[in-house]
Each structure stands twice: as C-alpha cells, then as structure tokens.
Amino acid sequence: xxxxxxxxxxxxxxxxxxxxxxxxxxxxxxxxxxxxxxxxxxxxxxxxxxxxxxxxxxxxxxxxxxxxxxxxxxxxxxxxxxxxxxxxxxxxxxxxxxxxxxxxxxxxxxxxxxxxxxxxxxxxxxxxxxxxxxxxxxxxxxxxxxxxxxxxxxxxxxxxxxxxxxxxxxxxxxxxxxxxxxxxxxxxxxxxxxxxxxxxxxxxxxxxxxxxxxxxxxxxxxxxxxxxxxxxxxxxxxxxxxxxxxxxxxxxxxxxxxxxxxxxxxxxxxxxxxxxxxxxxxxxxxxxxxxxxxxxxxxxxxxxxxxxxxxxxxxxxxxxxxxxxxxxxxxxxxxxx
Amino acid sequence: xxxxxxxxxxxxxxxxxxxxxxxxxxxxxxxxxxxxxxxxxxxxxxxxxxxxxxxxxxxxxxxxxxxxxxxxxxxxxxxxxxxxxxxxxxxxxxxxxxxxxxxxxxxxxxxxxxxxxxxxxxxxxxxxxxxxxxxxxxxxxxxxxxxxxxxxxxxxxxxxxxxxxxxxxxxxxxxxxxxxxxxxxxxxxxxxxxxxxxxxxxxxxxxxxxxxxxxxxxxxxxxxxxxxxxxxxxxxxxxxxxxxxxxxxxxxxxxxxxxxxxxxxxxxxxxxxxxxxxxxxxxxxxxx
Numbered sequence: 001x002x003x004x005x006x007x008x009x010x011x012x013x014x015x016x017x018x019x020x021x022x023x024x025x026x027x028x029x030x031x032x033x034x035x036x037x038x039x040x041x042x043x044x045x046x047x048x049x050x051x052x053x054x055x056x057x058x059x060x061x062x063x064x065x066x067x068x069x070x071x072x073x074x075x076x077x078x079x080x081x082x083x084x085x086x087x088x089x090x091x092x093x094x095x096x097x098x099x100x101x102x103x104x105x106x107x108x109x110x111x112x113x114x115x116x117x118x119x120x121x122x123x124x125x126x127x128x129x130x131x132x133x134x135x136x137x138x139x140x141x142x143x144x145x146x147x148x149x150x151x152x153x154x155x156x157x158x159x160x161x162x163x164x165x166x167x168x169x170x171x172x173x174x175x176x177x178x179x180x181x182x183x184x185x186x187x188x189x190x191x192x193x194x195x196x197x198x199x200x201x202x203x204x205x206x207x208x209x210x211x212x213x214x215x216x217x218x219x220x221x222x223x224x225x226x227x228x229x230x231x232x233x234x235x236x237x238x239x240x241x242x243x244x245x246x247x248x249x250x251x252x253x254x255x256x257x258x259x260x261x262x263x264x265x266x267x268x269x270x271x272x273x274x275x276x277x278x279x280x281x282x283x284x285x286x287x288x289x290x291x292x293x294x295x296x297x298x299x300x301x302x303x304x305x306x307x308x309x310x311x312x313x314x315x316x317x318x319x320x321x322x323x324x325x326x327x328x329x330x331x332x333x334x335x336x337x
Numbered sequence: 338x339x340x341x342x343x344x345x346x347x348x349x350x351x352x353x354x355x356x357x358x359x360x361x362x363x364x365x366x367x368x369x370x371x372x373x374x375x376x377x378x379x380x381x382x383x384x385x386x387x388x389x390x391x392x393x394x395x396x397x398x399x400x401x402x403x404x405x406x407x408x409x410x411x412x413x414x415x416x417x418x419x420x421x422x423x424x425x426x427x428x429x430x431x432x433x434x435x436x437x438x439x440x441x442x443x444x445x446x447x448x449x450x451x452x453x454x455x456x457x458x459x460x461x462x463x464x465x466x467x468x469x470x471x472x473x474x475x476x477x478x479x480x481x482x483x484x485x486x487x488x489x490x491x492x493x494x495x496x497x498x499x500x501x502x503x504x505x506x507x508x509x510x511x512x513x514x515x516x517x518x519x520x521x522x523x524x525x526x527x528x529x530x531x532x533x534x535x536x537x538x539x540x541x542x543x544x545x546x547x548x549x550x551x552x553x554x555x556x557x558x559x560x561x562x563x564x565x566x567x568x569x570x571x572x573x574x575x576x577x578x579x580x581x582x583x584x585x586x587x588x589x590x591x592x593x594x595x596x597x598x599x600x601x602x603x604x605x606x607x608x609x610x611x612x613x614x615x616x617x618x619x620x621x622x623x624x625x
Contacts, residue, residue, distance in 0.1 A: 061522055067452065096523030103522075108515040113537040122533070123523050174523060 009077075010181055010214045011037040011060070016074035016084075018052070018059045020285065026072065027285040029055045031238045033074070034312075037182065042208060042215040044229035044246075046222060046261070050282045052238035053218045057184045060216070061101055062091050079181075097127040100175035101184040105191055106168035110159035116143070116170045117155035123177040142173040146203065165196035172204065179211055186218045201228050222265045226250060231323075234258045237282050237293035240312060243325040254315055254326045256298045292328070300330050356617040365609025372603055376422040385413035387420040387573045396589045406591040408581060414591060417573035418599055424574045425603060428489055429555040433547050435493035436554075440500025441543050445531050447501065448508030459505070462498040470495045474557050478566040485568050488561060492554050503546050507539035541618050549611030552604040559600050575600050 018030040030052040037043050045053045058064050059071055060083065076083040079098070086094070095101075103109045111119060120139035124130060130138075136155075143151035146169040159167060168188060175183055185204065189197040205228055208215055217228060225232055225246065232249045234242040234257065242255040253259040263276045280297040283289060289296060291306040298305065313332055315324040326332055356362055375382060384404070391411030399406045405414040447458040465473065473495045481487035511517060512535065520530050561567045562576025563583075570577060575596040582592025 063518070063521055092524045092526055094524070095521070096525070101519075101522040103515060103519055105515050109519040111516045111520070111534050111538070114533070122525075126529070127524060171519070174519075 008038045009036045010039050011035075011216075012077040013037075013056075013060070014075050014077075016056070016059060016076065017072040018055050018064065019070055019072040021068045021070075022286055025286075026070070027288075028072065029238050029285055030059065033238075033240060035233055035240065035243075037214045037216055040208065040212050040214060041230040042205070042217055042228050044217045044219060044225045044232045045235055046219060046225055046232055047235035048220055048282060050237075051235040053220075053235050054186055055238075056235075057101065057186050057216065057218055060182075060184060061095055061099060062086075062088075063095075063101075093127070096123055096175070096180075097178045098180055099182045099184065100178070100180040101186065102168070102171045102175050102188045104187040106164050106171055106188075107191065109171055110167055112159055115156050115158055116162070120170070120174050120177055123174050127178045138177070139173075142177055143170070145176070145207070146170070146173045148173075165192050165200060168192060168196075168200055169203070172200075172207070176207060176211060180213055183208075183213055183215045184218070185215055187220070188217075189224060190219070190221070197224070198227070204228065222261060234261070237288065238285075239293065239327065240325070241294065241327045243312070243323070244315075245323065248324050252324075254324070254331050255294075255328045256300050256331065257294050260297075300328075302330055305330065356613055359613040359616065361609050362613030365606045365611075365613065368602060368606035369610060372422055372606065373426065375419055376426050379419045379423055383413075383416035383419045385416040387412060387416040388571050389413075396585065396592075398589070399591055405595050406589065408578075408589075408592055409585060414578070414595055417578060418575070418595055421573040421575045421578060421596065422599065422603075424485070424568055424572065425555050425558060425600070428485070428492065428558045429551045432489045432492035432554045432558075433496065433551045435489070436496035436550070437500050437543060437547050439493070440497040441504040441536070441540075443497065444501035444504025445508045445535060445539075448505040449512055449527065449531050449535065451509070455505075458501070462501050465495075465498040470553065470557055471560055474561055475564065475566060478561050483566050483569050488558060488567055491561070492557050495557065496550055496554060499550065500543060500546070503543055504539065507542060508535055511535045511538055545611065545614040545618055548607055548614060552607035552611065555600065555603055555607070 013033060013035045016030055016033040017028050019026040019028050021027075033052075033056060035043065045056060047053045055064070060076060062071070062083065064070070071084050074084065078094075083091070083094070110116065114122075117136060117139045120142055121132065121135035124135040124138050125132065128135075140151055140155055143155055148154055148166060148169055154162075159170070162170065168191075171188075183204075188204070189200050192200060201224065204215065207213075215228075217224075219225060229246045231243070231245050233240045234249070234255065236257050242249065242253070242258045244252075244254075249258065250262070253262050257278075260276070260278045263274075264278055266272055266275060278297060283293060283296065289306065291304075291308055292298070292301075292310050295301050295305040310327050310329050312325045312327045313329070315326045315332060389412060391407070393411065394403070394407050395411045396409055397403055397407045397411075403413050403415065405418065407413055408417070443458060443462075447455045468476075474491045477491035477494055478487060481491060508531075512530075517530055517534055520534050525534070558567060558574075559576035559579070562574045563580045565580070567576055568574050578596040579593050579600075582589065582594075582596065586593055
C-alpha cells in the first residue's frame with residue numbers, strides 16, 4: 001500500500017473501512033480505501049450503484065446513520081486532525097464550514113418553509129456568528145456569485161419558485177457560504193438535464209478556482225468525469241480498483257473493470273453499436289468473494305485471482321506516470337490488453 | 338420528479354382556498370367568532386350581574402326581564418351563560434395550547450431520536466391514552482383540587498398523548514427528507530433541525546387537530562364542572578349551571594337546557610372548523 005506523504009494534501013484518507021450491520025454481522029461497504037485529496041484539485045470517484053462511493057463521502061462527514069453503520073478502521077487526516085476520532089460536537093463545527101456537501105436531489109434538498117435567502121443566511125449565522133444583516137448581505141452576494149438572475153428579489157423566494165438547476169445553484173451557494181476547504185459533491189448534476197448539467201459543472205470549476213477549494217466529485221457518469229476531474233478513482237465493491245490522472249485513465253485504462261466501464265460509455269466518436277454492457281452485477285455486501293471482487297465478471301480471470309485479494313500497485317506504464325495505481329496483478333504483469 | 342411540498346402551508350393560498358370552498362366551515366367560523374365576541378364583551382352585553390342574587394325572582398321562566406329565566410338564587414341565566422362562555426373558552430384554549438406545546442415537543446423528540454427512547458415515550462403515552470379522557474381528568478383534578486388553574490392543567494395533561502402522536506408521525510418521515518440530511522451536512526445541530534426544519538413543516542397538522550381537540554377540552558371542562566371538580570361556585574360555568582339546573586329539571590327546564598345548548602353550539606362550531614381545516618390540509622381529499 002503506497003501512501004505518498006503529500007505536502008499538498010488537504011485530506012488524507014488511509015485504510016478507511018466503513019461497515020454496515022446486516023443480520024447482526026458487520027459487513028464492509030468501503031474496504032481499505034486510501035485517497036489523498038490535494039489542494040485545489042477535483043478528484044472524481046466513479047463507480048456503479050453499490051460501489052461505496054456515496055458511503056465514502058458520508059464517512060468523511062460522519063453522516064452515516066447512528067444505528068447499523070460505523071467507521072470500522074482507518075484514519076482521515078484533515079488539518080492535522082483525524083476526522084474519524086472527532087467528537088460529534090467538533091464534527092458539527094466542520095460540517096458546512098470547512099467541509100461542505102451538495103446532494104443529488106436539488107428538488108428536495110431545500111426546506112420548503114424557508115426562503116432561500118434565510119437558508120443561506122442560516123449557514124453563515126451558525127458557523128460565523130455574525131449579525132443577521134451581515135449574513136443576509138453575504139447570502140445576496142453568494143446568490144449573485146452562483147449567477148441567480150435578479151438575485152435581489154429572488155432571495156425572498158421560496159424553493160418551490162425555483163427550477164431544478166436554480167435550486168442546485170442555491171445548494172452550491174449554501175455549501176460555499178463558509179468558504180469550505182473541501183466540497184463533497186455527491187452526483188450533484190445527475191438530476192439535471194444535460195445543458196443545465198454543463199452549466200453547473202462549469203460553474204463549480206470556476207468557483208473551485210475562485211475559492212481555492214478541493215472537490216471530491218462522486219458520479220457514475222464518465223462524461224462528467226472527463227469534463228471536470230483532475231484525477232479519477234474508480235471504485236468497485238467498496239474498494240479503489242484504479243487511480244490515475246484523468247488523461248491517463250481515459251488513454252490507458254488498465255483495470256479490466258475500468259476498461260469495461262469505458263466500453264460501456266456512449267461516445268460521440270464511436271458508433272453506439274459498439275457499446276458493451278458489463279455482464280453480471282456487483283457482489284452483495286454479505287457475500288464478497290475472498291479474492292478479487294471483480295473476478296466473477298472478469299474476462300482476464302486467472303485461478304490466482306479467486307484465491308487472494310490483489311493489492312493496489314503502481315503501474316509502470318510507458319509514460320512513467322507513477323501515480324497510476326491499479327488493483328490487478330494480471331494486467332500489471334504485462335498481459336496484452 | 339415531484340416538487341414535493343409537505344403541507345399546503347408551504348404553498349400560500351392553498352389552505353385558504355380549500356378551506357373557503359367548504360360551506361360548513363363558514364358556519365363554524367361565524368358561530369365561533371360570535372361566541373368569542375360574546376365572551377370578550379361579556380360585561381357590555383350581559384343584562385344583569387351574573388352573581389347578583391334576587392330571592393324575590395327565584396326560578397322565574399323566560400320573560401321580557403329575564404330572557405332565559407332565573408335560577409334558584411334568582412340569578413339571570415342569560416348573564417351567567419354569557420360570563421360562563423369566558424371560562425369555557427379560556428379553559429379550552431389554554432389547555433389545548435399547553436397540551437399542544439408539550440405534546441408536539443415530546444412527539445418531535447420521540448420521532449427524531451427514535452430507538453428505545455421513542456419506544457419508551459410512546460409506551461408511556463399509550464398508557465395515558467388507555468384511560469378515558471374524563472376519568473384521567475377526574476383523577477388529576479381530584480388530586481390537584483378545584484380551581485381554574487388546576488382545571489386547565491388537568492385537561493392539558495389528558496390531551497398531551499394525542500398531540501404527541503400527531504407530531505411524531507410526520508417527524509419520522511421528515512427526518513429522512515433530503516433537506517434534513519442536507520441540514521446535517523451543513524453542520525446544523527439536532528435542536529436546530531427539529532425547531533427550524535421539522536417543526537414548521539408539520540405545525541399545520543398539529544394546529545388543525547388542536548381545533549378539534551379544543552371541542553373535546555370544552556366538553557371535559559363542562560363534565561368536570563358538572564361533577565363539581567371544576568371552577569368552584571359562585572363563578573358561572575356552563576357545566577356547573579347544568580348541574581344546578583339538573584336538580585330542578587322538572588320545575589325549571591330552562592336552567593339545564595340553555596347551558597347545554599351553549600356547549601352544543603360551541604363544540605359544533607369547533608368541530609365544523611376543525612373538520613374543514615383537516616380536509617384542507619389532507620391531500621387525499623383535495624380536488625387539485
């Protein structure tokens with residue numbers, strides 16, 4: 001397990017293990033996850049449903065349900081402290097302040113009984129303890145910053161008076177209210193239509209530069225990844241199977257799962273007839289195979305794959321990209337693609 | 338995708354439209370407004386002093402001088418009825434206000450915290466619910482002694498359990514809503530989430546049920562006064578008047594009949610109003 005002591009790291013997750021209790025037994029939904037989020041970068045986590053990508057984000061903010069879920073092992077170093085060890089009170093000072101999160105469903109993520117201005121101002125008031133007038137002025141500035149037209153009048157509107165894309169902008173404004181170091185974005189554009197999606201992504205990128213924050217972007221959409229990410233972590237069955245810079249990943253997908261994902265993605269420069277679905281499904285939490293979790297679906301499977309769980313190893317590929325990590329000894333051993 | 342608004346209150350005007358389309362709601366509203374005005378302006382309206390005894394004119398039937406007759410002490414029934422409305426309304430309103438505040442708080446806490454705490458609280462409330470309202474009120478009133486304050490406290494305690502139940506159910510569904518989750522992700526504490534993000538989204542359900550249970554509180558007040566555990570005499574209360582009239586029911590029918598009618602009309606007004614409000618916030622019954 002390689003862990004580079006990165007000076008530029010904002011958040012360093014090492015060997016995180018998040019478990020759920022199913023039928024009285026703890027099962028890991030996220031296993032031995034190690035990731036480093038660097039200053040001002042966008043790290044995308046890609047994976048299909050049930051791969052543990054959302055659970056990773058919820059673990060970072062410690063928003064897992066109280067009963068039936070726990071962080072079993074690992075540490076998450078943020079500003080010199082291990083988030084996994086903080087008290088609930090210390091945690092609530094970090095949430096929405098130093099680490100903020102935006103969610104998938106903008107239609108239901110706002111309180112229908114408060115105006116959007118009140119909701120943004122609420123975040124500022126509780127974390128910064130400023131007078132109400134100052135918080136309101138800041139809320140107006142944020143609404144302008146996320147490009148809500150006629151922000152002066154819309155600040156007094158209720159969420160139901162906004163469209164989906166506008167609500168997601170309001171959510172972004174709330175998340176940015178306290179100038180977070182890290183923004184966790186859990187499929188923030190999935191519920192939006194494609195043109196709005198592109199606008200919101202572009203805006204997130206601009207805001208990332210302006211605020212100097214790091215974004216952990218969770219998505220199942222590789223098109224979105226290509227547009228916004230600097231680096232990509234591909235997750236499968238609760239573990240990272242491949243980690244690489246965005247160009248490297250799209251140019252030289254090495255793990256069989258990454259390669260299969262790319263073949264399953266529609267592309268403008270290829271006929272859609274060549275799309276290949278990935279046969280089979282993610283193994284359920286309660287019956288993880290002892291070896292490689294992807295082995296049952298893998299076309300490159302060797303007998304050794306089902307015996308021992310492979311480790312995440314550096315890929316010594318042609319470009320000499322030392323930050324390209326792959327959890328597949330078969331492909332790393334140089335077997336032809 | 339649905340723009341889910343949990344209650345009609347979040348869509349201004351929706352509640353009012355649904356409410357005003359119901360003709361019976363107007364009957365209830367006008368009736369209740371009349372009773373409230375009578376209670377407020379009792380000293381101006383009442384033709385006589387409700388406590389003034391007049392031995393000469395005992396048990397007089399309704400006449401031009403005493404519109405609704407006089408009781409066995411020669412007191413004017415109409416005036417006593419008018420002053421009695423004050424006690425009924427004050428007791429009903431304050432008892433429900435107290436029961437609503439405590440019940441809603443308990444219900445939200447139980448629903449939000451969940452787990453063993455929820456089970457314990459709801460179990461205790463089930464025990465309270467298993468006693469008939471009147472019996473429970475009787476026990477508490479007998480323990481505390483007869484006075485206006487104790488009557489309000491006794492009735493309030495009997496009505497806590499239903500309010501807690503009404504508040505708990507929406508809390509459980511609201512706490513799983515995205516905006517509550519988003520609130521936690523923004524660092525809001527549990528108290529803030531309950532007060533700012535859950536309470537306003539369910540308060541209309543609780544308030545509407547309040548108008549229905551105010552009718553029940555007024556009936557309980559009258560029943561306790563009838564038994565003699567209400568506001569002590571000589572103060573005029575409807576329940577007390579019925580009891581006094583009951584002793585002379587064969588000689589002077591007007592003594593028991595008019596206070597009974599007053600209770601009937603008040604309870605009817607509150608029930609009509611409550612039903613209309615409940616229908617207005619019930620999405621299943623809305624024509625939209």
